[in-house]
Amino acid sequence: MENSPYVKLSIENHVGYVEFFHPEHNSLPGNVLADLAQTITDAGNNEDVKVIVLKSGGDRTFCAGASFKELININDDATGKVFFSGFANVINAMRKCPKFVIGRIQGKTVGGGVGLAAATDYCMATKFAEIKLSELNIGIGPFVVGPAIERKMGVSAMSQIAMDANSFYSPEWATDKGLFTQVFDTTQDMDEAIKAMAENLCTYNPEAMKEMKTMFWQGTEHWDELLSERAAISGRLVLGEFTKEILKRFK
Template identity: 80%
Template sequence: MSTPYVTLDIQNEVGYIEFFHPAHNSLPGDVLAKLAQTITDAGTNDAIKVLVLKSGGDRTFCAGASFEELININDAATGKVFFSGFANVINAMRKCPKFIIGRIQGKTVGGGVGLAASTDYCMASKFAAIKLSELNIGIGPFVVGPAIERKIGLSAMSQIAIDANTFYPAEWAKQKGLFTQVYESTEMLDDAVKTTAEHLCTYNTEAMLEMKKVFWQGTDHWDALLAERAATSGKLVLSDFTKEN
């Protein structure tokens, strides 16, 4: 596979949203925009009761921001627009009226950790190590930080943000509350995701909607907050330090 894509496949009332990019599932602006729109549209699709967020391939869930686009950002306004792509996806997941199950089959970095943290129920394979590498290139996990902090707490989030060179194993992420379960293989993960999603489809959709509101209570200000964080990243990415690294 060499062409980036975002797809929606509906099976047994479960909407499987899959994204892919040949560069380890990194996310350029156009893929982020399509992903946000696909999530929003799926949230209003009456044929879908539960969503699953997944990525193509079997090695990397998401490598985060597209470095190819990052190095071509030459002004703060463009930088804010780029990082707003991640903000828009997180806010689309937050506002989606349906439960979103995360299927994390492999390593995930930076913005990918933010996507995993923004799902409502996240399941992973033992290969799904996580890393926040942003400090290495002179920025920080500003946009995805609120979503990650909400899931694992400020202490754990600050630990992986500061230790930007280290991949933390899936079991660590489970202990901190990011992953609900960790499976020995991708096949076992897929079976569990399918079973969980289809079982949720038997629940009262109104009850699930009200529960989702409870889960995300206190985040109504995130439209403004994540926009501010995107502007911060957009300025920092212009530094000589970032360009060199």
């Protein structure tokens, strides 16, 4: 079916394009997140892939964050921790990947989607790529994605968008804060720039790029434990009376 969720890897000129899609504005349920983490890991281990591009299907939204349907149905701590570990596993897969990951952000990105963008090594966007951290709106917070966003944008910028949970911030603001490297007027312009950069990176020494990747992510070796702890915080909060009352309105 054309509108079915998917994660796929396509390889072109040694560039591995990892693409995810979900018909609900690319919001990501647990099974799609698990597939995405595994696909990134597999691309990292594939000798034919020298550089990875992370992208999503569709024109308007890069990623709307976690699946609301799954969020509403969490009824115990263990399920909550597993649910919120989904984005943690994707972030950690990108962190540990021995290859550079380039982000392609074609449209709005919310919550966990901002975390995915922040976990790439180099990220390009279009003028439609506004960002928002909306978690506080439902009584939780951006705990799992926080470390990736803070690492990329700094505590000040991360706390600003986390506290101003109703507002979309412009791609120009996100570029100024270090999340995006360039903003393009059209998706076509962005795709041409990503292709050129990715294929140029493929001409460089893979060992040098691997060592650089390790250097870039130095100091994050504890993130397996950290993001797991953060997932547990979100899992606990989502079961609280405050959040349960808010979620009832969405049922």
